[in-house]
Amino acid sequence: MSLISRWQAPSNIALVKYWGKYGIQLPCNPSVSLTLQAARTETQVEAIPIVGSGGEPVQFYLDGQRKEGFEPKIWALLQLLGDDCGFWKAHSLRISSSNTFPHSAGIASSASGMAALALCLLDLELQFRGQERPPNFYQIASRWARLGSGSACRSLYGGFVSWGASKGLNSSLEEGAPLPFEVHSIFNGMRDAILMVDQAEKKVSSTVGHGLMTDHWYAERRFLQAESNTQRLLNILIEGDSQGFIELAEAEALSLHAMMMTSASNYLLMRPNTIAVIEEIRTFRKQTSLPVCFTLDAGPNVHVLYPNSIQDKVQIFLEEVSAKFCQGKRLDDAMGNGPVERISNV
Numbered sequence: 001m002s003l004i005s006r007w008q009a010p011s012n013i014a015l016v017k018y019w020g021k022y023g024i025q026l027p028c029n030p031s032v033s034l035t036l037q038a039a040r041t042e043t044q045v046e047a048i049p050i051v052g053s054g055g056e057p058v059q060f061y062l063d064g065q066r067k068e069g070f071e072p073k074i075w076a077l078l079q080l081l082g083d084d085c086g087f088w089k090a091h092s093l094r095i096s097s098s099n100t101f102p103h104s105a106g107i108a109s110s111a112s113g114m115a116a117l118a119l120c121l122l123d124l125e126l127q128f129r130g131q132e133r134p135p136n137f138y139q140i141a142s143r144w145a146r147l148g149s150g151s152a153c154r155s156l157y158g159g160f161v162s163w164g165a166s167k168g169l170n171s172s173l174e175e176g177a178p179l180p181f182e183v184h185s186i187f188n189g190m191r192d193a194i195l196m197v198d199q200a201e202k203k204v205s206s207t208v209g210h211g212l213m214t215d216h217w218y219a220e221r222r223f224l225q226a227e228s229n230t231q232r233l234l235n236i237l238i239e240g241d242s243q244g245f246i247e248l249a250e251a252e253a254l255s256l257h258a259m260m261m262t263s264a265s266n267y268l269l270m271r272p273n274t275i276a277v278i279e280e281i282r283t284f285r286k287q288t289s290l291p292v293c294f295t296l297d298a299g300p301n302v303h304v305l306y307p308n309s310i311q312d313k314v315q316i317f318l319e320e321v322s323a324k325f326c327q328g329k330r331l332d333d334a335m336g337n338g339p340v341e342r343i344s345n346v
């Protein structure tokens with residue numbers, strides 16, 4: 001009999017950035033992210049028992065189209081899971097995924113994609129063994145998701161989530177965890193408008209970027225900076241220090257890109273319009289005194305962060321800037337609650 005599982009998992013945006021890894025997907029520094037609401041991946045995995053010599057072990061479909069290019073990454077994850085996840089050895093996997101955001105939006109789908117896949121795989125392994133979901137179901141899924149893509153381990157929970165070991169965090173090198181305290185009310189329901197400066201595929205993958213940190217001149221200082229910023233951010237979130245949040249988020253974004261620009265084979269992911277949008281945000285903040293700031297992923301698009309309470313005041317600004325620099329393309333997102341299980345459609 002076939003086994004089936006279907007989950008939806010969100011993307012996340014890091015405030016303190018994970019950049020540099022070692023061993024089996026272990027981060028060189030702690031990171032803290034905000035889980036998103038609208039940018040999600042929905043994945044269904046159907047495990048069909050292999051009879052005779054069987055068919056292809058893994059088939060991956062994105063929006064109904066077979067994408068063989070993604071299959072080696074999934075295959076690598078299955079190997080890394082080892083004995084913890086064995087059901088697939090007796091099954092062929094038909095994996096169907098779709099993103100709630102446009103395919104070419106330039107939004108990283110590896111975090112949401114790997115988180116959704118890890119949930120499906122864990123769910124199927126438990127079904128296969130005839131076991132109930134354990135209380136640490138999401139913790140295990142976070143560990144599995146990390147093996148697929150580091151940042152994915154933070155997509156298993158809603159709100160503010162950490163990954164890595166540092167004072168006051170519940171996360172470890174191997175898995176993410178929600179921040180173990182209530183954040184100040186000004187950060188509840190925080191919004192993130194993603195201004196899509198350029199939707200082309202990344203020129204240099206994050207995996208290659210992490211690799212360049214190994215022999216980076218500034219790596220040691222960068223890891224210390226991220227550790228210190230993690231501790232600072234925890235205080236900022238507890239105290240409701242909006243000015244501190246702005247300074248930290250922007251400094252982290254620019255440090256991430258500075259690492260790319262100063263690595264042995266240096267590269268630039270910011271585009272001229274990335275800089276133009278950053279300037280607009282800083283001018284708007286100066287003119288209005290509203291707590292609006294930016295952060296960046298490993299790409300040219302700008303994430304505009306602001307509290308829910310000023311949404312009305314920021315809306316026109318976002319419309320004008322996205323019309324001028326992004327051909328009107330943006331995704332209005334906000335803090336989300338984490339993954340949800342879906343009813344399978346087979």
Ligand code: DP6
Binds near residue numbers: 017
């Ligand atoms: C800049 O998690 O995509 O978004 O572990 O190689 O899959 P791999 O990399 P990935 O790196 C994300 C880097 C980042 C910062 C962050 O999300 O913390």
